Amino acid sequence: MFKKFLSVYLIVAILIIGTVQSLSAGVIPSEMTLNVKSQDMEKVQKFLEMKIVSQRLKDFGYSEKEIMDRLSNLDEQTLHKLALKIDEIKIAGDAGAAVILALVIIALVVLIINLTGHRVMVK
Numbered sequence: 202m203f204k205k206f207l208s209v210y211l212i213v214a215i216l217i218i219g220t221v222q223s224l225s226a227g228v229i230p231s232e233m234t235l236n237v238k239s240q241d242m243e244k245v246q247k248f249l250e251m252k253i254v255s256q257r258l259k260d261f262g263y264s265e266k267e268i269m270d271r272l273s274n275l276d277e278q279t280l281h282k283l284a285l286k287i288d289e290i291k292i293a294g295d296a297g298a299a300v301i302l303a304l305v306i307i308a309l310v311v312l313i314i315n316l317t318g319h320r321v322m323v324k
Contacts, residue, residue, distance in 0.1 A: 238277050241284035245272060248287045 248254060249268060258268060274281070 209216045237281065241277075241280045242272070244287055245280065 247260070249272075255265075270282075
């Protein structure tokens with residue numbers, strides 16, 4: 202009986218938490234909105250100055266002048282989207298997070314096996 206009640210409670214809680222939208226609103230200071238374009242441009246330029254990226258663009262036949270001309274012609278919204286995409290890119294990957302995730306999964310499996318009454322022995 203308790204397991205059934207707990208299951209229903211968890212299902213309802215997950216559905217409510219997943220569907221409720223954030224109702225908070227805040228005021229953005231004006232100095233933040235004024236510096237967004239310059240920050241985005243700096244971020245894109247730093248990304249383009251990376252050795253791997255600049256070499257790849259040269260391989261495609263783009264010169265530095267062509268790239269800067271195209272960047273200066275971008276509107277503010279497109280430039281911001283590009284800067285956000287740069288934040289999402291991980292050039293070398295994230296091996297540390299993968300190792301930690303694997304260790305957590307192994308620990309959970311061992312814990313579940315121990316809780317079910319089985320024994321885990323490492324030789």
